[in-house]
Amino acid sequence: MQERLVDRHPEVPADQLVAQMVPPPMFDEVSFASYIPDPGEPSQAAAVGKAEEFAEQVAKIHHAANKKNLFGKKKQIDGAGLYLDGGFGVGKTHLLASIFHSAPAPKSFGTFGELTNLVGALGFNNAVDRLAANSVLCIDEFELDDPGDTMLVSRLLTELSARGVSIAATSNTLPGQLGEGRFAAQDFMREIKKLGAIFAAVRVDGPDYRHRDLPPAPEPTSPELLAERASATPGSTLDDFDALLKHLSTLHPSKFGALISGVSAVYIDGVHPVADQAVALRIVVLADRLYDASVPVTVSGAKLDQIFSQEMLDGGYRKKYLRAISRLLALSRFEAATA
Template identity: 85%
Template sequence: MQQRLVDRHPEVPADQLVAQMVPPPTFDEVSFGSYIPDPKEPSQAAAVSKAEQFAEQVTKLRKAADKKPLFGKKKPVHGIGLYLDGGFGVGKTHLLASIFHSVPDPKSFGTFGEVTNLVGALGFNNAVERLSGNSVLCIDEFELDDPGDTMLVSRLLTELTDRGVSIVATSNTLPGQLGEGRFAAQDFLREIKKLGALFEAVRVDGPDYRHRDLPPAPEPTSPELLAEKAAATTDSTLDDFDGLTKHLSTLHPSRYGALIDGVSAVFVSNVHPVTDQAVALRIVVLADRLYDAGIPVTISGAKLDQIFTQEMLDGGYRKKYLRAISRLLALSRFEAPAHA
């Protein structure tokens, strides 16, 4: 019988949320040496060098923090910050994961959404305590979507750096511009500036590697062929688009990773442009988790680059939607595993 994502109702205990904060499988083996800078984009080689230096500094800070003084009290160690800013698909997450792999334990890696979800699941003080022993907290896709997140993250990162935890983040928006176009950023300028002051910003330029020398969005599969492919692919799922988006609304985004655990390929029928922003943002989170897991996506209906309306793309969440399209297109070009 064909599996469906809508039949899955995963539970993720709060105490497992910190333990699972590691780079996605796609970045298990990456290193500074495996990042291949584009010779046409000198900022990429410079970013690799800066990331390596940051990892070395974090390691030295950890050693200093662990060193027992001969006399008197141990001097407090303050964490440092690095902010990798650039467009989609220039290898920022590769560098972020390389830093994670290069520094001492304990350490944590998660998207901005996963970090805020962690605080929501554990409570602020508990989250600070669990993360305060880290050498580093790596935050991918740093974004501020509402005033609450602004205040929460500002307070969290300030407390962690005061306790010696270093912070490295990636984003498509410079720290001083976070929140622009999403809410009344001027009302929270002090908090946004405080966040920006924690980081040294490094630019990473270049075209999206996922689209280099690749054709545009593939034509959708016919409904009949989609069902045949799903049936022929072991451990795959087949869902109707509207049914899937409705199911996503019943799950906390922190469970989306567990929702696709063990799935080899995702097939979705009757895809169409989304007009509801809440639905669109859930699709963004699911696209991130699918991309992290490297799960192929095959669809029928509208093309994947048409999944968000132009009105959506012209709004405050434009960068989120463009990232999701970029990742879904990359997944649509993956080959689904052969059937057993």
């Protein structure tokens, strides 16, 4: 019988959330040396150098912060901060994972959403205590979607930095522009500026490597062929799009990774543009987890680059939706190439 994602109801104990904060499997073996800068984009080579320098700084700060004085007390020293800003697919996550691999343990790596989910699951003080021993906290896809997140992350990073934890982050928006178009940013400018003060910003320019010289989005598969492919692919799942969206609404986003754990390929029937923003944002999270796990995606119905309406793409979450499209297309092309 064909397995379905809607039949899965994963549970993730809170105490596992910190332990699983590591780079996605596709970044297990990356390093500064394996990043190949585009010769036509000098900012990329410069960013590699800055990231390497930061990694060395992390180690020095961590060593100094854990050194005790004559009275047995640790030295108070602030952590460093690095912010890699650039478009989609320029290798920012590669550099962030390289920083993580170079840093001394303990250390943590997660997306902005995973970090806020962690704080929600553990409670603020418990999360600070668990992360305070880190040499570095690496935050991928740094985003501020609402005032609550602004206040939460500002306070969290300020406290961690004061305890000697260095912070490295990637995003598509410079620190001073976080939150623009999503809420009344001027009301929270003090918090946003506090966040920006933590980081030294480094620009990484270039085209999205996932789509260089590639054809447009693959044509959707017919429902009959979709079911046939799913049946012939061990470990795959086949779901109706609307049923899957309804199921996602019953799960906390922190469980989306567990939802697709062990799945070899995802097949989705009846894809269509979504009109509800809450639904669209859940698709973004699912796309991120599928991409992290390198799970191929094949659909029937609408093309994956049509899943978000133009109105949504013109709104405050534009960069989230474009990132999700970029990643879903990469996964759909991967399936098409192996079919």
